[in-house]
Amino acid sequence: MSLSGSKGRLAGVTRELTLKWDSTKESWRDQKAQQFEQHYLAELTVEMAKTVAAIEKLDELMRKIRSDCE
DSSP: OOHHHHHHHHHHHHHHHHHHHHHHHTTOOSHHHHHHIIIIIHHHHHHHHHHHHHHHHHHHHHHHHHHHHO
16 A cells, blocks of 8 residues: 555544544543543544654655656
């Protein structure tokens, strides 16, 4: 799988997780749910954004390397 494919897959599963969490929050509304969201999901969202940015940089670098080798 290419880096751009991996980036797309990661973005897709992150969106899917967000949708499922939104659905879960309809029935789980206590303090533990808020703590779970703040502790795990908020952090995960930030890390996923960083990871996608890193994949984009790697993809750009790989394209440059391929271009330089041709």
